[in-house]
Amino acid sequence: MGRQPCCDKLGVKKGPWTAEEDKKLINFILTNGQCCWRAVPKLAGLRRCGKSCRLRWTNYLRPDLKRGLLSEAEEKLVIDLHARLGNRWSKIAARLPGRTDNEIKNHWNTHIKKKLLKMGIDPVTHEPLNKEENPTDQPILESGQNKNNVHQQVVVVPVRTSVTAAATLLELDNSSTSSSSASSSENSCNESKLVLDAFNENDPLLSCLLEADDAPPRMDLPWELPPKNFDNINNMTAWDDESFNWLLDCQDFGIHDFGFDNCFNDVELEVFNTKYDMENKQ
DNA sequence: AACGGATGCAACCGCATGTCC
DNA sequence: GGGACATGCGGTTGCATCCGT
Numbered sequence A: 001m002g003r004q005p006c007c008d009k010l011g012v013k014k015g016p017w018t019a020e021e022d023k024k025l026i027n028f029i030l031t032n033g034q035c036c037w038r039a040v041p042k043l044a045g046l047r048r049c050g051k052s053c054r055l056r057w058t059n060y061l062r063p064d065l066k067r068g069l070l071s072e073a074e075e076k077l078v079i080d081l082h083a084r085l086g087n088r089w090s091k092i093a094a095r096l097p098g099r100t101d102n103e104i105k106n107h108w109n110t111h112i113k114k115k116l117l118k119m120g121i122d123p124v125t126h127e128p129l130n131k132e133e134n135p136t137d138q139p140i141l142e143s144g145q146n147k148n149n150v151h152q153q154v155v156v157v158p159v160r161t162s163v164t165a166a167a168t169l170l171e172l173d174n175s176s177t178s179s180s181s182a183s184s185s186e187n188s189c190n191e192s193k194l195v196l197d198a199f200n201e202n203d204p205l206l207s208c209l210l211e212a213d214d215a216p217p218r219m220d221l222p223w224e225l226p227p228k229n230f231d232n233i234n235n236m237t238a239w240d241d242e243s244f245n246w247l248l249d250c251q252d253f254g255i256h257d258f259g260f261d262n263c264f265n266d267v268e269l270e271v272f273n274t275k276y277d278m279e280n281k282q
Numbered sequence B: 001a002a003c004g005g006a007t008g009c010a011a012c013c014g015c016a017t018g019t020c021c
Numbered sequence C: 001g002g003g004a005c006a007t008g009c010g011g012t013t014g015c016a017t018c019c020g021t
Helices: A019-032 A040-044 A050-061 A072-085 A089-094 A101-118 A159-177 A182-202 A204-211 A241-253 A266-281
Strands: A140-142 A154-156
Touching: A019 A040, A019 A050, A040 A050, A050 A101, A072 A089, A072 A101, A089 A101
Parallel strands: none
Antiparallel strands: A140 A154
């Protein structure tokens, strides 16, 4: 006998969520907290799979989500973490408060990957694309969770390389907004090296990461209900229509509408991760 | 204005992992 | 120890929107 399906496929709605469904889910979770996802649809009056509810909540409805494009610091961090962790998006996302694995995965596939390719850097290995294969500098393939699937193997690359990629990305961004000519590319190696060195010294975030080379995997931080600095939620026991519409509006704009942006600017991001590393070293 | 390709993102699917009995 | 179940994760897909012609 095989495993039971996660939900009754019959009568389960699929596709985009409606505002009404969002309302039911938010109302239920804010009232009852996150419990057994399998039971959520029935209890919340939704014709959705529990899995779908969890995904909708974690990727879209959670009020502590940041929205909008990743900042430069976040992008650098994603590149560096990707070099260390490979496609383990949830681990990477755990280092970026307010960001989801799905969001980072999408951003990687649609933006960062292209940027790296444009720079001549392999987005998988973080090595230069035209570089001669060097056995001593090859990415080390660790046996991943699924040994039968090559694509799921964990790629561990030299940290230095990933920093180069991040530094070069920074350089590319700067050059794209300046009037630097294409001929400057021939000097890019030397310049990259200089940028890299300065980058390491001046970027405490990456310095911290480099020091904590084998930082333990981050456990997901518990999401507190309600958020401490979210007075509107603090004062609510249930969501009336007005409050709910306000929340849905906020979902359209992003974390700054909750006043969380001040909590998660680039400096705070650095502090957040440093603190996390220290806690996990204890 | 209309069309078609490109792009970005939300959502789904299947498998892996963790936990309980 | 092993089966059943819940949850998490990463790859993929589908669709809405954008943009160039």
